[in-house]
Amino acid sequence: MSLSPSQQAILWIYAALVAAWPIRHLVISLIARKLDWLDLRSPRLNGPGLPAVTAIIPAKDEEQALPCCLESVRSQSYPNLDILVVDDRSADGTAAVARRAAEADPRVRVLCLTELPPGWTGKTHALHVAAAEARGDWLWFLDADTQHHPDCLAIVMAYARRTNAALASLLPEMRCETFWEKVVTPLAGIVLMRTYPTFLANDDRRPLAFANGQFLLIERSAYEAVGGHRAVRDRFVEDIGLARLVKGLGLPVKTAVAPEISSTRMYTSLGSLVRGWSRILYDAHDRRVLPLVGKIIEPLIFSQTGDVALVAALGLLALGQTGPFSWWLLGLSLTHQVLKQSVLYRMFAWNAPRTAAFAIFYPLAGIVSDVILLRAIWMCLTGRVTWRGTSYGDPDGSGLPSPASGRAEATR
Template sequence: MLWLSLIIFLLVSALCLEVAIGARRIAQLKKVCAQSASGRIKVSVIIPACNEAGTLESALDSVLKVSYPDLEVIVVNDRSTDGTASILEHMTNRHPALRVVQIAALPPGWLGKNHALHQGVQLASGDYILFTDADVTFAPGSIGMAVAYCEAHQVDHLTLLFDILARTPLLAMLVLSFSVNFMARFKPWKVAKSKRYYLGAGGFNLVRRSAYFEAGTHAAIPMAVLDDLMLGRLIKQHGFTQHVLYGRDLVRVEWYRSTPEMMQGLMKNAFAAFDFSLIQLAAVTMLMLVLRVWPWIALFATHGAAWWLNLFTVFAGLALYIDFIRADGQSYRCLLFAPIVALLELAIWWRASISTLVRGGIVWRGTYYPLGELRRMRL
């Protein structure tokens, strides 16, 4: 037990140290590029909307208030059955330049969001295309700074890691844990210089038009559940330059309003994150149980030197969480749920995965997508 505790302590400490140092190597857009682009470069913003009545108006209003001279905003209403169409009609009356694409049916071989983005691109005429979501809000100077950065550094694809609002401590802890896992897996600080690493975030994927079309557009990833990540991989595979920055105070999203909503929302994505493979899911589960769950249990099941090693392991994880909280300005109250957050994550992953296997696919926004077709697009 002593040697096991020592090995776990060393592994967790090394991982936490790597993520903490790596996260500090990611620059903030507002600090590295305070100036906005001149506006001579046109930007097309494409927003897919499927039953987004709860968030669309405020998000779209923030985009329309962005202080960028040559901005084209395109919203794709993807078969919405709520009040999305009425909101778009209202917004179009206020902003005649707003362009709206209406989709009545989904053709075979396409995921709804991917098809909506593809249809939006057909109208886009910008030198850059910004893919974002219907719940993301922007600061006035955000897009101008992003374009200026891409032009100054010859970047073909810029992804921003945005601020995430969480209303409750438990939800905040889940988001915090997700952020740490995300950093540990994709290592965004390595994306700019390494051919191996890539990234894309649905809230902010700014792509140079020429690079996007040369890479094959969304037509190359029509059934990719993790469309944002797969777009990042597609761009990187074709040899284009890709950078990742923090978009703190510039781009914001309330990812989910509650923990149950998050659990339901991840029903679409969770199994895809493991390439729809139970073997991968089982392997990561064992790793989570050993590295993140056992040290907490060991505080009640070990003694002596082993107990101290497990205590130090727990402190290493908490120190990383605190480091992220300090950077993001979140409340420390969420740490009350640190002992159980890994178990909650495992429950979310397994619930989504088993549901996908039982159904033989996923049901998302009223559309069924067979597992066989989804497996063609893997990480």
């Protein structure tokens, strides 16, 4: 039995979609060679006369994560370091954790914020207030859910000097402990990094800019030249905003992949994964609907077609339609599944090295990813975001109101 023209057309179109996956393998290999990688074999900045660095850690209700982060920062081998912890209106024991660290280490100071002014997101305001109190020539902005090898800062300072970077950032290991973290986190990271390929963002000749606020090291002169966090006060991904401004001045902005020397555990439950990543993708795509819609459509075409084709082929065979079309469709769909899973395995391992085996749950991760993207689209349409107990945006969707100044109380 021969194939009809329509069946031939279907198979040729589907074969073209399947052929995209070995190309993706090649692209991954090429990209890996172009990335900057930092590990424990990388050079360290040592010796006398090192520039002063102030580590700034904003913390809102981070009682559980903050102790490990602080311990890793206090253990840095880089000698010229002081530490500012910003307790941003926490309702738990965050302030107590920070004060205990200050009592144990004279390098640690604590700022306690009592309010959030209009026009600011919580993190940008916390970092803005802390930057004004910082003593360092370089500012090291860190999230409270990060942990760092003792030589991490020395390695990144050497990297910044070697690349002449005014802003240096890291992509840390994503620590995933629960099932949903291992399934969703790597895929969400893939969605973001496909929008901001770091090998392109690191190219001084290209306008694309990227930085990761979980670990962002910036020279004070560059920070002040772009207006600091006041210039990105209404952003939820202030890191990308700062990177754009710094690169806009013609200053190098660099990001390195560094799972050996830095790690983070971003969100610990399915609900927080959906809320957190939807906020990130909403702002990282400049609050525009079309790029987010594209992020939903592309996997439907190149990934989910493999599942549909496999079910269709098995269904046709089960119904007794054992002609060449059914067998060709089955063969292509199985090839599609193997190629897709092998690419996803590499990508999961890249974003979160210990989660590669969970690429098998990609169909489930894809559903959650679509929920995240749909929620981000809703944010674009309404201008309203709720994060860490704070609601942003007017009910009419007109966005964040105009900025104003705020207050803080400082302790040692």
